[in-house]
Amino acid sequence: MRALLLRYITFSVLSGYTFGQDNTELEKLYISDQSARQTQPINWEELREEDEARREHVLSILRNGDIQSARDYFHAAMIFQHGNSPEDIRLAHSFATIAATLDSSLENVNWLKAATWDRLLLNFDQPQWFGTQFVRDGDGNLTLYKMQPDVISDEQRTAWSVPTVSESLQLLEQRNNRN
Incomplete structure (x- = not known):
């Protein structure tokens, strides 16, 4: 079912479908x-x-x-980013x-594209590329999920509005010290 929806999305984008006003119902979700x-x-x-109900609602909006x-699409991506299955993350x-x-200047859109890619890799127990995903260690502290070294440079991370690896590690240290 979700594979069919993905094909529908791809067809809509590639066929020059006219894109209209922002969907207020989706924004509320x-x-x-x-x-x-x-x-x-x-x-x-x-x-x-609640997340599952929101994802089902997004799918009904998509079907319509x-x-x-x-x-x-950004709002739908963020909602599906919080899914647990590889299918949810693929859709995200x-x-x-x-x-x-459609709009590369949309705030956080490139970050979300990087985060969904990293989340998909995490779901398949593969090292992430951008460094957007964190997991808890045995002591309950957040740690950066394993990374594939040298796939993405810090310059590329910055271009995609993703913190550099050293910035992410500093933020983690600050956050873990607050807890």
């Missing part, structure tokens, strides 16, 4: 997705259920042909790539 991650402490089981603008990366293709 995005805001809900982001707000749910600001509440502390997070009830992870409840959040997983109502994901049209770069911002719509596809949505992010389409959003970046």
Whole structure:
């Protein structure tokens, strides 16, 4: 089913489909997705259920042909980025790539494209390229998920609005010291 949706998306983009106004319903789902991650402490089981409901809602919007603008694809990508399956992350990366293709100046769109790629690699237990994904170690501290050295330069990371590896490590140290 999701493979069929991915083909539909690709066909829509490549066929010169006219992209319209931002979808306000999708924007509300995005805001809900982001707000749910600001509440502390997070009830992870409840959040997983809410995330699944949001992803299903996005799919129904997609089926209706109502994901049209770069911002719509960005919002859909962020919602699917919080999925747990490789299929969810593949869709997130596809949505992010389409959003970046439609409007590369959209804030955080290149970062999201990098993050979804890294998340997909993490899902397949492969080293990430950009350094956007973190995991908890045995002591509960965040650590940078394993990386493939020298695939992406710090200049490329900066161009994609991704922190350099040293910046990410500094942020991790600060965050872990707060906890």
